[in-house]
Amino acid sequence: MRCDQTPAWKALTAHAAQATGFDLRTAFAADPQRAHTLSQTAPHVLADLSKNHVDAATEALLQELARQTGLAAHRDAMFRGEHINSTEDRAVMHWLLRQPEGSLGGDLAEPLAQVHGTLQPMLAYAETVRADAQITDVVNIGIGGSDLGPQMAVLALQDFVIPGKRFHFVSNVDGHELAAVLAQLKPANTLFVVASKSFATLDTMTNARSALAWFKAQGCTDVGRHFAALTTNVAAAAEFGIRTTFGFWDWVGGRYSVWSAIGLPVAIAIGAQGFRDFLAGAHAMDQHFQTAPIEENLPVRLGLLDVWYRNFLNYTSRSIAPYHSALRRWPAFLQQLEMESNGKRVDRNGQALPYATSPVLWGEPGTNGQHAYFQMLHQGSDVVPLEFIAVKKPTHSLKNHHELLLANAIAQAQALMQGKSDEGGHKHFSGNRPSTFLLLDELTPASLGAMIALQEHRVFVSGSVWGINSFDQWGVELGKVLAQDIHARMASGDGAGLDASTAGLLARLR
Ligand code: F6P
Numbered sequence: 100m101r102c103d104q105t106p107a108w109k110a111l112t113a114h115a116a117q118a119t120g121f122d123l124r125t126a127f128a129a130d131p132q133r134a135h136t137l138s139q140t141a142p143h144v145l146a147d148l149s150k151n152h153v154d155a156a157t158e159a160l161l162q163e164l165a166r167q168t169g170l171a172a173h174r175d176a177m178f179r180g181e182h183i184n185s186t187e188d189r190a191v192m193h194w195l196l197r198q199p200e201g202s203l204g205g206d207l208a209e210p211l212a213q214v215h216g217t218l219q220p221m222l223a224y225a226e227t228v229r230a231d232a233q234i235t236d237v238v239n240i241g242i243g244g245s246d247l248g249p250q251m252a253v254l255a256l257q258d259f260v261i262p263g264k265r266f267h268f269v270s271n272v273d274g275h276e277l278a279a280v281l282a283q284l285k286p287a288n289t290l291f292v293v294a295s296k297s298f299a300t301l302d303t304m305t306n307a308r309s310a311l312a313w314f315k316a317q318g319c320t321d322v323g324r325h326f327a328a329l330t331t332n333v334a335a336a337a338e339f340g341i342r343t344t345f346g347f348w349d350w351v352g353g354r355y356s357v358w359s360a361i362g363l364p365v366a367i368a369i370g371a372q373g374f375r376d377f378l379a380g381a382h383a384m385d386q387h388f389q390t391a392p393i394e395e396n397l398p399v400r401l402g403l404l405d406v407w408y409r410n411f412l413n414y415t416s417r418s419i420a421p422y423h424s425a426l427r428r429w430p431a432f433l434q435q436l437e438m439e440s441n442g443k444r445v446d447r448n449g450q451a452l453p454y455a456t457s458p459v460l461w462g463e464p465g466t467n468g469q470h471a472y473f474q475m476l477h478q479g480s481d482v483v484p485l486e487f488i489a490v491k492k493p494t495h496s497l498k499n500h501h502e503l504l505l506a507n508a509i510a511q512a513q514a515l516m517q518g519k520s521d522e523g524g525h526k527h528f529s530g531n532r533p534s535t536f537l538l539l540d541e542l543t544p545a546s547l548g549a550m551i552a553l554q555e556h557r558v559f560v561s562g563s564v565w566g567i568n569s570f571d572q573w574g575v576e577l578g579k580v581l582a583q584d585i586h587a588r589m590a591s592g593d594g595a596g597l598d599a600s601t602a603g604l605l606a607r608l609r
Contacts, residue, residue, distance in 0.1 A: 100167060101446065102406075102564050103454050107164035114160055115411035121152050123516045123531050130154075141397035142383035143549035147536040150516050151404060151484065152412060161403035162393050164564060170399070173563045178389060180207055184352075184570035185447055191570050192348075193355035193555070194385045197378035197548070210348070217360065221345045222374060224327070225366035229261050234290050238267045238280060239364045240306045241294030244353030245329070246270040247435050248551075249294070249364045251428035252357060252377070255547050258425075258494040259369040266368055269310075272302035277309055286319040293328045294361050296353050298335035301579070307339065329360040352570050354435045355555060373544045380548030388556040398553055401535070402560025408533075409455050409561075414482055418472075419462030421488040422508040423542060429488070430462035436554055440569040441562045456565050462486075466507050477515060477528055485534040487512060488550075490542045512536055 102108055127133050127149075137149035153161075165171075176183050180190045195207065200215045228234055239249055250268040253260065260266070267280045291314070293307045314325060327343040328336035331351075336344045345360035357365065358378060366374040384398075393399045408414040419430040441457035462468065465487070476483055489508045493501035511534075518530020539546045562569030585605065588594070592609040594602030 100169075101566050102164060102168050105164060105167040107160055107167045111157075111160045111164060111407070111411050114157060118152070118157070121154075121531075123150055123152070123533070126154060139395060139397045139400055141387045141391075141549070141553065143380055143539060143546040144397070144553065145538045146397055146401070147538070148400060148404065150512055151533045151535060152531075153404060153407060157407060158394075158400070158403070161407055162399075164406070165393055165399060165403060165560070168564050168566070170560060170563050171393070174389070174559070177559070178385075180210070180350075184350075184568060186449075186568055186571045186573070187349075189570070190350040191352065191355075192350040193352065193358055194381075194552075196347075196351065196358035197382040197385065197552070199382065210350075213348075217346060221360050221363060222366055222371035224343070224345070225363060225374070226371050228290060228367045229264075229370060232263070233288060235263065235288040236265050236267065236284050237290050237292060237364055237367055238269060238284070238310070239292045239294055240269050240277075240303055240310060241292075241329075241361070242270040242300060242302045243435060243439075244356050245294040245296060245300075245303065245361055247428065247432045248354070248357030249362060251426075251432040252362070252365045252547060252551075253368045254428050255423075255425045255542060256365070256369050256373070256544055258542075259373050259544060261368060261370065264367070266364055268364075269306050270302065272305050274309070277306050281310070281313055286314045286317050286325065289314075289325060291326045292363055293326065293330075293336070293339070293341060294363075295329070296331050296347070296351070296356060296361075298328070298330040298332035298339070301582075304339075311340070327363070329363055352440075353572075354439055357551065369544055377544035377548040380543075380545030380550075381552035382548075383545075384549045384552035384556065388552075398556030399560050401553070401557040402564070404535070405458065405557070405561040406564050408484055409458050412482075413455075414458065414484055415455075416459035416461060416481075416483050418468075418476065418483050418485045419460060419488075420465045420468055420485055420508075420511075421462075422465040422504055423488065423490050424464050425542060426488060427464050430460065432551075433554060434460045437558050439572050439575075440558045441565065441567060442574065443562075443565075443567040443569075446566045447568050452565070452567070454565070456562075456567060465511065466504065469507065469511060473511065476532060482532060485512075485515065485532075487534060487536045488539070489536065490539045492541045494542075508536075 134149045139146045139148060177191050180192055182188050182190050184191050195211055196214055198211055203211050246268055253266050269277050269280050291310050295303045322340055323342040326341045328341040329345050330336050331347055331349055333344050333346050345363060347359035351359050358381065362374060388396060388398045419433055421429045437460050438457050443456055445451055476485055487508050489505055515532035515534055516530055518528040520527060558569060588605060589609055592606050594605050
């Protein structure tokens with residue numbers, strides 16, 4: 100049943116109307132158990148949800164909504180390999196990429212065997228590159244899911260990265276990006292990894308062609324040794340002239356693909372065992388999502404909280420604050436994951452929806468954000484739920500820093516909630532601003548894997564309740580087609596048939 104037609108949705112609407120005066124400070128004073136009941140452990144992570152605008156009654160109604168919209172059945176359909184990506188008639192099985200070898204029977208036994216049959220040579224190749232002292236630079240050429248996941252993970256796991264190799268990520272068709280990277284390279288010491296699920300994305304193919312031309316222009320011919328491709332379109336990679344190819348399958352969405360061959364730069368950076376640990380952390384979260392009762396299921400609790408905020412309290416965005424500089428691309432990664440998955444205005448059958456879906460995600464690492472836009476979070480006219488991530492153990496030995504960093508994270512969450520009312524006007528903080536606090540003991544391949552899988556499943560939960568297909572991305576197509584038309588007109592400046600603004604810009608920029 101569509102979510103807004105369920106009894107639970109109506110009950111939540113009434114509950115939200117009653118809860119307009121909800122105050123976190125009062126809620127904590129009234130319930131000494133609040134921090135406990137609204138905390139949830141899951142593999143590698145503790146989530147303190149207690150500073151959110153929810154109470155036990157809200158959560159119970161949201162869980163009812165999950166039941167009435169068939170969340171568990173939809174989840175189980177994904178884990179059975181059903182074609183829940185209906186608009187592309189595809190299964191959604193990124194989770195299979197982290198499933199232990201031989202652990203599934205039936206129809207999934209064969210795809211799982213293929214997964215491991217690809218993973219093993221991919222990891223062996225990663226080890227060969229690691230052992231090859233002549234290769235000092237690895238350049239990933241890819242965009243969207245073929246960039247953000249591996250880039251975020253290599254940065255996040257910088258303490259595990261093999262010394263003596265540099266990792267570069269070129270995504271933008273803007274030649275400034277590739278030119279700046281090429282200027283640092285010697286062809287004989289470079290491995291280019293062309294990462295593209297489709298092997299057709301214009302940005303990536305343009306960068307790959309330019310990298311190949313640069314390589315050849317310096318008299319280098321050994322493309323086999325210096326170029327590798329990661330793609331579901333192995334034939335297109337061969338046509339491009341790349342021999343070393345690692346494939347994956349159409350049932351892996353781009354933004355869910357870091358676990359596949361697209362993870363090769365991560366595997367080169369942290370090694371085969373590190374990559375296996377990364378997969379194992381994610382698998383542990385898959386099991387939690389599949390087996391924990393919904394009341395104690397962290398992706399479910401987070402996804403339902405997102406629905407509550409978006410549809411009942413009308414909060415339009417969520418800010419992400421990783422208090423760890425290695426997680427600096429985490430907000431960008433989550434932007435694609437959430438907004439490309441759930442930025443939809445029609446249901447799975449293409450019918451327009453009368454309610455809001457994906458929030459806007461944005462953010463920067465703390466403490467930087469504190470000195471930039473936190474002003475708005477504390478005193479702005481919009482309420483923006485903030486999601487903190489903190490890591491207990493640092494990996495550096497500089498004195499004082501980590502205590503200060505963690506103190507800032509806790510203090511910001513406290514300040515957002517407590518506010519300050521002893522002064523008026525400009526110095527008044529209304530408080531009662533919501534936040535979630537995600538805490539890891541350590542930032543490791545396994546804990547990062549678990550955190551990514553947590554976010555994937557949380558996006559699944561809200562998308563499932565909303566009744567949308569979280570696994571297609573038709574909204575990116577129109578701009579691609581129009582760019583080709585405009586590109587063809589760039590040389591002549593031919594504005595025939597274009598609106599006056601587009602024609603005017605074309606004339607000025609040609
Ligand atoms: O245009 C959007 C998109 O298709 C994303 O979904 C994807 O992650 C990205 O482009 C890159 O696609 P590909 O890996 O096929 O080059």
